[in-house]
Amino acid sequence: MTSTARTAVIGVGNEYRHDDGLGPAVLARLARLNERLPLPGGTALLLCDGDPARLITLWESADLAIVVDAAHAHPGRPGRVHRLELDGGPWSPTAGATSSHGLGLGEAVELARALDRLPGRLVVYAVEGADTSPGTGLSPPVAAAVDPLTRQIAGELAVHHRRRGGDR
Secondary structure (H helix, E strand, C coil): CCCCCCEEEEEECCCCEHHHHHHHHHHHHHHHHHHHCCCCCCEEEEEECCCHHHHHHHHCCCCEEEEEEEEEECCCCCCCEEEEEECCCCCCCCCCEEECCCCCHHHHHHHHHHCCCCCCEEEEEEEECCCCCCECCCCHHHHHHHHHHHHHHHHHHHHHHHHCCCCC
């Protein structure tokens, strides 16, 4: 890691499976936001298909990793956002919520913990989806969550950057 701590925002998903495209959609909005109002230095916007090994590789050297993923919840409320922060304890997703990828985030967290490859801090934003069938486009409730979530993540990045002392 360089003298400037790296921050990774990882959008997990597949834009060709409707609501599973949430992670890529949020990353696209963050990239557009970055053109108008630059994100803090050292922020990397990264896509991942949810494979645990790839997730670990993307976040392992980060001071802060923010993961954005679609989730299934039972009972579900499409568009509802869950914010989870890894505090060093075992992975415990919101009751009844799982990644839309089957294997994925929970397994990656536990494997990274066993290998001592967790980021300094891990924040997960899981948004309940309605439709992960093949096709493009987010369902209306999930699409409505993209802009507020993008602003929330941008704000969290700015706060983290200020706490770290900005660019040194």
